[in-house]
Amino acid sequence: MTTVHHPFTPPSISIPHYVPSQHTMLEILVPFFTAVLLVLVVGTMLISNKMINLTTSSFWTKSLFLWFTMCGFIHTGVEGYFAYHYKTIAGQTTFMADLWKEYALSDSRYMTADPFVYLMENITAFGWGPLSFLTAYFIYTNNPTRHVFQFLISLGQLYGDVLYYTTTLAEDGGHCNPHPYYFYFYFVFMNAFWIVIPSLVLISSGKEMASALVIKQKMEQKKKSL
Amino acid sequence: MTTVHHPFTPPSISIPHYVPSQHTMLEILVPFFTAVLLVLVVGTMLISNKMINLTTSSFWTKSLFLWFTMCGFIHTGVEGYFAYHYKTIAGQTTFMADLWKEYALSDSRYMTADPFVYLMENITAFGWGPLSFLTAYFIYTNNPTRHVFQFLISLGQLYGDVLYYTTTLAEDGGHCNPHPYYFYFYFVFMNAFWIVIPSLVLISSGKEMASALVIKQKMEQKKKSL
Numbered sequence: 001m002t003t004v005h006h007p008f009t010p011p012s013i014s015i016p017h018y019v020p021s022q023h024t025m026l027e028i029l030v031p032f033f034t035a036v037l038l039v040l041v042v043g044t045m046l047i048s049n050k051m052i053n054l055t056t057s058s059f060w061t062k063s064l065f066l067w068f069t070m071c072g073f074i075h076t077g078v079e080g081y082f083a084y085h086y087k088t089i090a091g092q093t094t095f096m097a098d099l100w101k102e103y104a105l106s107d108s109r110y111m112t113a114d115p116f117v118y119l120m121e122n123i124t125a126f127g128w129g130p131l132s133f134l135t136a137y138f139i140y141t142n143n144p145t146r147h148v149f150q151f152l153i154s155l156g157q158l159y160g161d162v163l164y165y166t167t168t169l170a171e172d173g174g175h176c177n178p179h180p181y182y183f184y185f186y187f188v189f190m191n192a193f194w195i196v197i198p199s200l201v202l203i204s205s206g207k208e209m210a211s212a213l214v215i216k217q218k219m220e221q222k223k224k225s226l
Numbered sequence: 227m228t229t230v231h232h233p234f235t236p237p238s239i240s241i242p243h244y245v246p247s248q249h250t251m252l253e254i255l256v257p258f259f260t261a262v263l264l265v266l267v268v269g270t271m272l273i274s275n276k277m278i279n280l281t282t283s284s285f286w287t288k289s290l291f292l293w294f295t296m297c298g299f300i301h302t303g304v305e306g307y308f309a310y311h312y313k314t315i316a317g318q319t320t321f322m323a324d325l326w327k328e329y330a331l332s333d334s335r336y337m338t339a340d341p342f343v344y345l346m347e348n349i350t351a352f353g354w355g356p357l358s359f360l361t362a363y364f365i366y367t368n369n370p371t372r373h374v375f376q377f378l379i380s381l382g383q384l385y386g387d388v389l390y391y392t393t394t395l396a397e398d399g400g401h402c403n404p405h406p407y408y409f410y411f412y413f414v415f416m417n418a419f420w421i422v423i424p425s426l427v428l429i430s431s432g433k434e435m436a437s438a439l440v441i442k443q444k445m446e447q448k449k450k451s452l
Contacts, residue, residue, distance in 0.1 A: 115396035116342045119389055144439035148432050151374075155381050163345055163389075170341035206374050212438035213370035215445065 006090075008108035009177045015111050017091035021098040028102045031095070039070055055142045060204070064150070067197060068136040071153070075129030082110065083125040086118040106186035107168070108175040116167055120160045128153045144212075147205040154198035154205070161194040232316075234334035235403045241337050243317035247324040254328045257321070265296055281368045286430070290376070293423060294362040297379070301355030308336065309351040312344040332412035333394070334401040342393055346386045354379045370438075373431040380424035380431070387420040 006018045021028075043066045046052040054062055081096040082089060089097050090111045104110040109117040131153050138146035168176055168187075176187055232244040247254075269292045272278040280288060307322040308315060315323045316337045330336040335343040357379050364372035394402055394413075402413055 115393045116389065119392045119396060123385070123388070142443075144443040145436040147439055148377075148435050151377065152381060152432075155378060156385060159349070159382060159385050162349070163342065166345045167341045170345060202378075206378075209374050209435045209439065210371040212442035213373055213435065216438035216441050217368075217370040219441065 006111070008104060008111055009175060010108075013108055013112055013175075015090050017088065018111070019091050019093055021101045022093045023095065023098040023102075025102060028095075028099050032099060035073075036070065039073060040066055043069060052140065054140060056139075061139060064201070065136055065139045068132045068139065068150075068153075071157075072129055072133035072136060075124050075132055076126075079121050080125040080129060083118065083122040086110075086113050086121070103186055103190075106177050106182035112175075114175075116163065120164060123156070124160055128156050147208050147212075150201050150205040151209065154201040157194045158198040158202065161191055161198075164191065165195075232337070234330060234337055235401060236334075239334055239338055239401075241316050243314065244337070245317050245319055247327045248319045249321065249324040249328075251328060254321075254325050258325060261299075262296065265299060266292055269295060278366065280366060282365075287365060290427070291362055291365045294358045294365065294376075294379070297383075298355055298359035298362060301350050301358055302352075305347050306351040306355060309344065309348040312336075312339050312347070329412055329416075332403050332408035338401075340401075342389065346390060349382070350386055354382050373434050373438075376427050376431040377435065380427040383420045384424040384428065387417055387424075390417065391421075 004014075004016050004018050006013075006015050008015065043052070047054055047062055047065070052065075054065060056062065078096070078099070082100050085092065085097065089100055100110055107117075131149055135146055135149040135153060138149060173183075176183055230240075230242050230244050232239075232241050234241065269278070273280055273288055273291070278291075280291060282288065304322070304325070308326050311318065311323065315326055326336055333343075357375055361372055361375040361379060364375060399409075402409055
């Protein structure tokens with residue numbers, strides 16, 4: 001038996017089909033963060049030019065339009081690639097596979113087809129991904145039922161992310177690279193967005209739905225008493 | 227090294243602190259299902275005698291009152307015991323520990339402190355459990371915001387249960403007893419309640435919230451146009 005050397009943590013895990021990345025760290029990070037910025041900047045410009053004519057003037061709602069558009073791209077595009085290729089990704093050399101190899105330096109479960117990780121990613125990619133685009137569309141059309149979808153997606157993202165973090169803690173972070181750059185920037189920081197923002201959306205849409213339900217009940221009671 | 231013999235699947239897993247159950251299967255199942263029936267029968271009687279005076283006449287809403295009360299007891303009481311004792315439960319001989327040993331005959335992850343399983347059970351026990359009692363109380367007080375909580379709990383239950391089933395499939399059911407009684411009755415059937423009922427609640431409360439949001443938006447547009 002020959003051992004395949006790989007850069008993931010811990011070194012003892014077996015990734016027999018591993019092929020080294022064909023991209024340097026910068027060749028991965030620059031295109032990725034450029035794409036993220038592009039969506040945000042172009043989106044903001046299109047909204048302020050009224051090329052994308054959002055009926056709302058609320059900064060929060062405009063931000064949510066960008067957020068769910070971004071989630072749609074990341075969930076379906078980036079996580080979708082992993083969810084579809086998780087078994088073979090360590091042996092691939094496409095840009096997307098190398099992007100995941102770069103991320104997996106912080107969490108090797110992405111290279112070992114860890115069941116919890118790939119199932120959570122499948123639900124995120126094929127569930128929350130398309131629903132995120134739908135929600136962005138509902139914000140665009142000023143459809144009030146968007147709050148139900150915002151609440152649904154956000155709870156799904158939050159629950160998935162909480163389990164993602166806590167399974168790591170439970171396993172004493174054995175599959176995490178202890179180097180601060182990988183641990184704090186990739187693992188902690190990049191995932192923290194899906195703790196903080198979904199929590200805010202849950203509170204905001206939860207309140208909106210609660211107040212709508214109170215109004216509906218009052219109207220029904222009024223009708224009955226007539 | 228001495229091997230501790232245990233009845234769980236696969237026999238090769240190590241549960242060094244295992245102590246055999248002090249209760250027969252019937253001594254576990256009879257009290258458990260009696261307690262479940264008691265909650266349902268006594269609850270139904272109290273509702274129809276108006277000792278618990280639900281303002282609704284809807285069969286569905288009355289059923290939800292019983293469902294969330296039952297979820298409150300099972301999540302906090304039964305799953306709460308596991309969530310609190312998962313590390314030592316295989317070595318305990320209390321009724322609750324033996325109940326979990328009986329269930330674990332179908333899924334040994336409950337005896338091996340599997341991280342996904344105990345984290346999901348912790349979220350269920352300490353999150354969805356108390357919220358289930360709160361929701362039952364909100365149904366009792368006819369508080370319309372109960373739909374937000376029903377939706378939240380049901381999505382949490384559904385996501386947890388989907389991951390519970392699919393992680394098993396992903397691991398080829400290696401920790402599941404293949405005997406039909408354990409596999410179909412304990413593992414498939416007993417957990418299926420938390421797939422079917424939460425799905426129905428999500429649709430029903432989702433629709434209710436959507437229609438309330440539409441009403442609220444119409445009222446706001448009316449006000450603006452005055």
